[in-house]
Every structure is written in C-alpha cells, then in structure tokens.
Amino acid sequence: METSDLTDGPVTSTSVTDDLVVLLRRMHEIRMFEDVVQDWFARALLRGSTHLYQGQEAVAVGVTAALRSGDTTTCTYRGHGVLLAQGAPLDRSFAEILGKANGLCGGKGGSMHLTDLSVGALGSFAIVGAHLPVSAGAAWAAQVLGTKAVSVTFFGDGAINIGAVHETLNLAGLWKLPVVFVVENNLYGEYSPIASTTANTDLAARAQMYGMPGIRIDGNDVIGVREEARNAIARARDGGGPTLIEAMTYRHSGHSRSDPATYRPAGELEQWRERDPILLAEQRLTDLGVHGDVLNGVRQAANDAVNAAAQRALSWPEPAPDQRLDDVWTTR
Amino acid sequence: MTTTQTAPTMTELNYRRTIARALADELDADPTVVLLGEDIAQAGGAFKSTDGLWSRFGDRVRDTPISEQAIVGTAVGAALMGLRPVAEIMFADFAGVCFDQIVNTLAKYRYTSGGQASVPVTLRLSNGAGGGFGPQHSQAVENWFLNVPGLKIAVPGTVEDLYGLLRSAIKDPDPVLVFEHKNLFALKGFLPRDRDDAFLVPLGSAAVVRQGTDVTVVATQQMRHRALEAAADLETRGVDAEVIDPRTLVPFDLATVAESLQKTSRLVVVQEGPPDGGWGASLLARIAAEHLELLDAPPVLIASDPTPVPYSSVLEDAWLPTSARIADATEKLVRY
Numbered sequence: 174m175e176t177s178d179l180t181d182g183p184v185t186s187t188s189v190t191d192d193l194v195v196l197l198r199r200m201h202e203i204r205m206f207e208d209v210v211q212d213w214f215a216r217a218l219l220r221g222s223t224h225l226y227q228g229q230e231a232v233a234v235g236v237t238a239a240l241r242s243g244d245t246t247t248c249t250y251r252g253h254g255v256l257l258a259q260g261a262p263l264d265r266s267f268a269e270i271l272g273k274a275n276g277l278c279g280g281k282g283g284s285m286h287l288t289d290l291s292v293g294a295l296g297s298f299a300i301v302g303a304h305l306p307v308s309a310g311a312a313w314a315a316q317v318l319g320t321k322a323v324s325v326t327f328f329g330d331g332a333i334n335i336g337a338v339h340e341t342l343n344l345a346g347l348w349k350l351p352v353v354f355v356v357e358n359n360l361y362g363e364y365s366p367i368a369s370t371t372a373n374t375d376l377a378a379r380a381q382m383y384g385m386p387g388i389r390i391d392g393n394d395v396i397g398v399r400e401e402a403r404n405a406i407a408r409a410r411d412g413g414g415p416t417l418i419e420a421m422t423y424r425h426s427g428h429s430r431s432d433p434a435t436y437r438p439a440g441e442l443e444q445w446r447e448r449d450p451i452l453l454a455e456q457r458l459t460d461l462g463v464h465g466d467v468l469n470g471v472r473q474a475a476n477d478a479v480n481a482a483a484q485r486a487l488s489w490p491e492p493a494p495d496q497r498l499d500d501v502w503t504t505r
Numbered sequence: 506m507t508t509t510q511t512a513p514t515m516t517e518l519n520y521r522r523t524i525a526r527a528l529a530d531e532l533d534a535d536p537t538v539v540l541l542g543e544d545i546a547q548a549g550g551a552f553k554s555t556d557g558l559w560s561r562f563g564d565r566v567r568d569t570p571i572s573e574q575a576i577v578g579t580a581v582g583a584a585l586m587g588l589r590p591v592a593e594i595m596f597a598d599f600a601g602v603c604f605d606q607i608v609n610t611l612a613k614y615r616y617t618s619g620g621q622a623s624v625p626v627t628l629r630l631s632n633g634a635g636g637g638f639g640p641q642h643s644q645a646v647e648n649w650f651l652n653v654p655g656l657k658i659a660v661p662g663t664v665e666d667l668y669g670l671l672r673s674a675i676k677d678p679d680p681v682l683v684f685e686h687k688n689l690f691a692l693k694g695f696l697p698r699d700r701d702d703a704f705l706v707p708l709g710s711a712a713v714v715r716q717g718t719d720v721t722v723v724a725t726q727q728m729r730h731r732a733l734e735a736a737a738d739l740e741t742r743g744v745d746a747e748v749i750d751p752r753t754l755v756p757f758d759l760a761t762v763a764e765s766l767q768k769t770s771r772l773v774v775v776q777e778g779p780p781d782g783g784w785g786a787s788l789l790a791r792i793a794a795e796h797l798e799l800l801d802a803p804p805v806l807i808a809s810d811p812t813p814v815p816y817s818s819v820l821e822d823a824w825l826p827t828s829a830r831i832a833d834a835t836e837k838l839v840r841y
Binding site: 280290296304307337502 | 537539564569574579580581582584585586609610614615617618623678679
C-alpha cells in the first residue's frame with residue numbers, strides 16, 4: 174500500500190480508509206445535489222440557468238480537504254461542488270438555487286453566485302475569470318496582515334484565455350502571493366473543445382511564464398488531488414508563492430442546462446465514466462478491504478442527507494418583495 | 506472658512522498635493538488602509554499625486570503591473586479579508602479596461618452575497634477635460650457608473666472637498682469612486698496642518714457655494730468654478746444666481762437642490778461631458794418628476810457636445826461649456 178505520504182502523522186491503513194470514506198461521502202453529496210438540481214430544472218422548478226459539476230467532484234473535494242480554517246476559495250459559476258466541498262450547508266445551498274429567503278445569499282445570487290463566507294467560500298463568480306484577482310487580493314491581505322491564510326481559486330480551461338486570468342497570474346507570481354490556482358481542465362470551454370480555442374493545450378506549462386511551478390494532475394483521483402494541493406498550499410503558506418495546478422477531469426453534463434452536449438465524440442463520456450471519481454474512490458476503498466455494505470451505507474447516508482436538505486429547502490418561504498432593496502449598501 | 510485660512514494651524518495646498526495629503530492621513534489613522542496602482546509607489550504616481558507615501562508607509566503602498574482588472578479585483582479580495590484598499594486608475598478613461606471588475610465584481614459583491622460582507626474599496630480616478638489629453642484620456646467618466654447600483658460616486662471640486670471626501674470614501678464601508686479632476690490640479694485651498702477629522706466631508710451632502718434668489722445653478726468640479734464665474738458676471742446683469750455643488754453624485758443630495766428651487770423656481774444644470782445619460786439629465790428628470798411644481802420655467806441642461814473630447818485647444822475649449830455660455834443661458838432662463 175503506497176500510503177506513506179498521505180498524512181502528516183503516523184499513517185495507518187485505518188486512517189487512510191477513514192479519510193477516503195469522508196471524501197467519498199462528500200463527493201456523493203455533491204453528485205446527488207447536482208442530480209437533484211438537474212431534476213428540478215428538467216421539471217421547471219428553477220429559473221435561469223445552471224452549470225453542473227457531476228464528474229469533477231474529486232477536484233473540489235480533494236483540494237478543499239487540504240485547506241485549514243481561515244483559508245479561502247473563489248470559484249466559477251460551475252461552483253456548487255466547491256461550496257459544498259468546503260462545508261456550505263446542503264439545505265441553504267439548495268435554497269439559494271431555489272431563490273428562497275433562507276438561501277445562502279437570501280435569494281439574491283442564485284445558482285451562479287453561491288457564497289458562504291462562514292466556511293471561507295468567497296463565492297462563485299458568473300463572469301469567466303473575474304474571480305481570480307479576488308483570490309489574489311485575499312492572498313495579498315494575508316501577506317499584509319500576516320495571517321498565514323492561503324487562497325485557492327478554481328477556474329475552467331475556458332477561462333485560461335481571458336485577460337483577467339493573465340493579469341492575475343502575473344501579479345501573483347510577481348508578488349509571490351499565497352494563492353493556488355486550480356484550473357479544472359474538463360476539455361470544453363462552454364460548447365467548444367479546448368483544441369479549437371487554445372493554441373497550446375498544455376495549460377500547466379503557462380505557469381513558467383509567471384514564475385511559478387505548474388503541474389498537471391489526474392483530477393479524478395481524490396487522494397492524489399489532495400496530495401498535490403497539500404504541497405502547493407504548504408508552499409504558499411511558507412512564503413514560497415503561487416502554484417498552478419491543472420486538474421484533468423470531465424464534465425458529465427453539457428455546459429449549462431440548455432446544452433445537450435451533442436458536440437462530444439461518441440464514446441467519450443462513457444470512457445470518462447469508467448474513470449468516474451466516485452467509482453475510483455470506491456474501487457480504492459474496496460482494495461483497502463472495505464466491505465461493499467459499508468460503501469452502500471456511505472452512499473445511502475449521503476442520499477438521505479441530500480434528499481432531506483432538498484425537502485427542507487423546498488418547504489422554506491420565498492423572500493418578501495421588499496428584500497430586493499436590502500444589501501446594495503451596508504446601510505439601506 | 507475665510508477666518509480659518511489665516512489661522513497658524515492651516516496650510517495652503519493645491520488640489521494635486523491634497524490627494525497625497527488625504528491618503529497619508531488615512532494611512533496614518535488606519536493600519537488596514539493600503540494603496541495599489543500603476544507607478545504609485547516608487548515613482549510617486551503619474552501625476553505625483555502619491556508622492557512620498559511609499560517612503561513613509563513602505564509596502565502598504567504597492568506598485569502594480571499595468572493590469573487594471575487585477576488592480577480592481579485584488580482590491581475587492583483584500584477588502585473582503587479586512588483591508589481598506591485604495592486603488593488608483595491612472596486616467597479615469599482606463600475604467601473601460603476594468604469595467605467588468607467595477608460593475609460586476611466591486612458593485613455587486615455585497616448584493617450577490619446577500620449582504621455577507623461589505624466591500625470597503627476606494628477607487629481614485631483622474632478625470633475630465635481641459636488639459637489637452639485627447640479623446641481617450643479626458644472623459645467625464647463619472648457618468649458611466651450612474652446606472653450601476655452599489656457604487657458611491659464623489660466628484661470633489663475644491664481642495665477642501667477633495668480632502669474631506671477622499672477621507673470619507675476610505676472610511677466608508679461600501680465601494681466609492683472618487684473622481685479627481687485633472688484640470689483642477691493647480692487649484693489652491695487650505696487644510697489643517699495636522700490631521701483633523703473635523704475636516705471630513707460626508708458623502709451625499711451638497712454645498713451651496715453661492716447664495717442667490719433668481720436661479721439655481723448646479724455644477725460640479727471644473728464646471729462649478731465656471732458657474733461661479735458666470736454668477737459674478739450675472740450679478741452685473743442684475744441676476745442673482747445661487748450655485749450648488751452636489752459634491753457626490755451617488756448618493757445625491759436632492760433635498761438641497763429642491764430647497765433652493767423653493768426660493769428661485771428656476772434650474773440650470775451644468776455638466777461636463779455629452780448631454781445624454783449623465784448626472785445632469787438625471788437631475789433634470791428627477792426635478793421634473795418629483796418637484797415640477799417648484800419650477801416657473803423649463804429647466805436647462807448645459808453640457809458638452811455629443812462628440813468625443815477633441816485634442817486641439819481650440820476644439821477642446823469649444824467643447825467645454827464656458828462661463829460666458831453658462832451666464833447667457835442662465836440669463837435667458839431668468840428672463841423666460
């Protein structure tokens with residue numbers, strides 16, 4: 174068993190197993206949360222659009238498992254997974270997507286803006302690439318205030334060609350900011366395969382231009398993701414500056430709810446489903462000797478928690494119309 | 506203020522130097538205040554408006570790359586984590602480069618998050634025409650942001666207002682855009698020699714800068730001074746004009762304008778920049794909609810032409826409303 178580098182303390186197979194069970198449970202919750210949201214959209218219970226995270230769970234869960242209290246994240250409008258991975262409550266996350274008063278953002282933001290500062294999630298941003306400088310700023314504050322906090326920003330391969338990303342990577346490299354850039358390369362920027370939009374599809378290679386290390390990793394292996402994130406976060410915390418992690422993964426759904434993803438070559442989705450991050454985690458646990466009943470129990474517990482949260486959120490009241498006037502300013 | 510001007514505790518300063526003075530006083534008063542922008546630290550700013558701050562406050566004053574999106578977004582993130590960043594956009598026109606960060610990130614963060622955090626960011630932008638900087642470095646950029654709830658907008662027209670409003674902006678819990686008019690940089694005024702919080706000017710408070718009974722003239726920054734020149738000229742023509750400087754456009758002190766109209770019943774608004782979609786047109790619309798009964802004549806908007814700001818001094822001078830034009834239009838309204 175190659176587990177000697179998985180934790181800081183003495184490693185036992187039990188601790189590895191327990192760790193992985195916790196990560197698996199979180200991945201199940203995110204998968205099931207997204208399945209519910211997809212179902213709600215299909216049944217026209219929701220308005221606007223949504224961008225689902227099924228298939229990419231190991232990136233959010235693996236990276237956020239390496240964070241500690243006081244650290245922060247920003248993420249994209251495909252951000253439900255990051256919020257939930259960091260510990261945002263399932264029911265209030267559902268409620269925000271439903272536009273309820275008790276949603277994380279009081280129903281002001283919706284699916285593309287889930288934010289929960291109480292868990293360090295500075296939020297989901299709906300403009301491609303616009304959130305990277307926000308994480309750089311959080312990292313700058315940590316530097317100025319000496320808090321030792323680290324910022325992590327998640328973005329897609331589609332964001333790699335927008336100006337704010339370039340500006341932020343350069344600034345972070347220049348100022349040696351304690352920030353970790355996680356590009357979730359799911360091979361498609363909206364409806365377009367990466368090779369049709371990007372001159373050099375080796376995204377990790379860009380790190381060199383900004384004076385930081387860049388690594389490409391398997392984004393579907395939750396333990397591997399956590400390991401690489403730990404290295405990058407420790408380095409940032411110790412003053413070593415930023416890292417660019419390119420996590421290779423795959424989006425099971427289309428870009429948004431109106432996209433059936435017919436542009437994907439036949440068989441591609443099926444191939445990636447064989448490397449489904451949840452499947453990989455379960456296989457690993459089986460290899461570690463965990464019984465199938467235990468795995469089913471984890472799945473069932475996640476299912477129960479998600480469904481109960483969904484029912485609670487559905488039962489909560491809508492915001493009062495007057496609440497639209499709140500929160501523009503600190504004082505109304 | 507004339508009595509305090511001669512007091513030994515006061516010092517004379519120009520508008521440009523007032524910027525560094527206000528920033529220094531806030532950096533000194535609050536250890537969470539930080540500055541970022543292009544060339545602001547070691548070089549002291551493209552207009553020397555941050556001169557001396559880096560040597561005094563060190564890394565709390567940071568040079569950035571030429572990256573306006575990163576500058577504004579970084580300020581937002583730092584504000585969320587407990588700092589009070591003041592970011593400089595060298596020429597206000599460069600707000601076009603970071604328009605997204607200003608209107609989608611900075612202005613909306615508090616609302617989008619349901620009020621989970623305040624975003625105490627101040628943006629300083631060098632604004633306005635009259636200096637021969639050409640079409641992309643001379644615009645009255647404050648008008649671009651009037652339709653974006655979540656941004657407060659300050660347009661100081663004097664040394665005292667610049668000092669008091671810039672410091673209030675930095676202390677404010679919400680995003681504030683402070684427009685520093687380039688053509689007022691040489692304007693002189695008086696400030697206390699030492700930091701004095703009594704000289705803060707609250708956001709949302711207009712100033713009646715000349716009392717009058719016949720007509721109300723509302724103007725900001727460079728136009729405020731031309732309106733005062735026009736008022737002096739009008740006095741020789743037997744017209745007694747009241748001049749109001751709103752000082753902040755968001756929030757807007759409509760009450761002071763309405764109160765003046767109770768007395769004068771006639772309104773002239775002078776706005777630097779093209780007429781449509783500016784604060785002047787908004788003010789006319791609000792007065793017409795909310796206080797039509799106060800008016801005895803149609804309100805007048807004096808604005809620049811609906812063209813880019815031209816470079817040649819002949820063309821630029823013609824583009825900006827002159828005091829003569831303000832005086833003539835105001836007299837005509839009074840004789841209406």
